[in-house]
Amino acid sequence: MTHATPEAPADIPSPRRFIAHLDMDAFYASVELLRYPELRGLPVVIGGGRRHQPEPQPDGTRRFATLRDYAGRGVITTATYPARALGVHSGMGLMKAAALAPEAVLLPVDFDRYRHFSRLFKQAVVAIAPVMEDRGIDEIYLDLTEVPGAQDAVDGDPLGGVRAVGQRLKQAVHEATGLTCSVGVTPNKLLSKICSDLDKPDGLTLLMPDDIPARIWPLPASRINGIGPKASEKLARLGVRTIGELAAAELAWLVEHFGATYGAWLHAAAHGQDDRPVVTWREPKSLSRETTFERDLDPRQDKATLTLLFTRLCEQVAADLERKGYRGRTVAVKLRYADFHIVTRSVSLPEPTRDAQVIRLWAGRALKTAPLDQRLRLLGVRIDRLVTEADAAAAEAAPVPTSLPLFPGEP
Known part of the structure; x- marks a missing residue:
């Protein structure tokens, strides 16, 4: 009686890691445009006090306050993309914004309404990708690695499956809220945070390590989440302005100028390295x-x-x-x-x-x-x-x- 020699099991490839960063597009302003659709396509600034509520008119229309009429020291919470095109942005004083865009519509903030829409889009997303890290009212991280279909190739595209998952996420958000979002999908949180901003609004950006030199390195170093204004200024004084220039810097040189911990992190971040997991719960302090x-x-x-x-x-x-x-x-x-x-x-x-x-x-x-x-x-x-x-x-x-x-x- 003979016995067949068992074959060695074939190596099973590990699933590719897919981390998504989903960022709602001009969230507060977009929520307000659902309420006031007549303002679509116009420069709109969110940040006025309650006295800037729209006033109903006898003919059924509404009269909106504008920045031209504003007096005070409030700041902009957010602005629509047409307003941003005029140089107006979040954190800017309303009086300064009035000089740049005097005809921009001014609306008060309504955080209760924004929190309601935040809950809606997050509920829609976790039905598809349940491993979610909540990063605030308008952004989340998602681990798509184990989402059904994410590892599949589609029509010869090795990223076709995860691309389809990304589209499903965007569609679910729109169906639940009427709003658009932008999604970046990469192997880690650091790159995904950058990529969700590359094709705004309503974008879906997939990026793998081989794409880093072409798409990431030309960007300003400040686009890396964790490089703030002071670090950016110091890097610029040292002749480093882009992520690519940061990646070309020697590790020892970065440690010399920024210390062992931050210098090593700068070196790793510039090369797109980040092994942080998606954290599903964080106790508030x-x-x-x-x-x-x-x-x-x-x-x-x-x-x-x-x-x-x-x-x-x-x-x-x-x-x-x-x-x-x-x-x-x-x-x-x-x-x-x-x-x-x-x-x-x-x-x-x-x-x-x-x-x-x-x-x-x-x-x-x-x-x-x-x-x-x-x-x-x-x-x-x-x-x-x-x-x-x-x-x-x-x-x-x-x-x-x-x-x-x-x-x-x-x-």
Whole structure:
């Protein structure tokens, strides 16, 4: 009796790693255009206060505020692509933007509406690619490696399967929200973040390591997420302006100028190297709300307005805690004065809480330790040392008074 010699098992190739970065296109502005479709194709800026709400007209149309009429020190939250073409961008002061685009429409921010659309697009995406890392209201990372069909070749295209997955993601977002997004798909998060911005709006960019010299290296070094303004300026002084020039720099030279850790990271990033996983959950360290005033407010003359705003911030923080299932143990307040000087004060609570009245009381105590002798531009409330509801179930806050004078002269 003879026995056949078993054959050695064939090597099974490892699946290629596909990481996607999905970024909504001009998210806040696009959400507003769903509400006001007559503004499509026009320069629109989001960032005005509530007094800039559109006014219904007798003929059924709406009258919109423009930057020409704006007076104040607010900043742009986002802008439509036609507005960006005029040199207007997020973070720019509205008065400066008014000089560049006086006829641009000005709309107030509506974060509740934006959060609603954020939930819609994320729910649509995870039905296709469940391994998702939430990076904010309008962007996410997705691991597409194990998504059915992603590893398949289609009509001779080795990336045809993952390309089809990318298109399905974009279609799902549009069907759920009526909005467009741009998607970058590469072997890692660093490259995908860059690629999602290459073909905006409504783009789908696939890039593999062999494509790095042609598509990534000509870009400014600042396009790498993690190279900020100061690092960009230092690189420019050293004669390095593009990612390709950074990739050509010797590792030892980068370490000499930027230190061992950051220098090594710069070298790896310029060559498209990044092994960070898609993290599906990250515990928040704190929750906060703040508001910048249209005009500076005086703690004495505007005490009633400030008190109402302060209470509202505490209520918003409490609502965020309840929605996310946390309680907090430290309450902090943030003040920015007319001269842009910032002061923060914090207090620790006896027990973790999510109760708005408790947060209001202790935030008020923190506020009373801060100087209130000059006008204010910004007021904020933050809660730290978060614990989950499950961990805090036995730690109920003791009864406390629900009102406390805050600003000078308040009864």
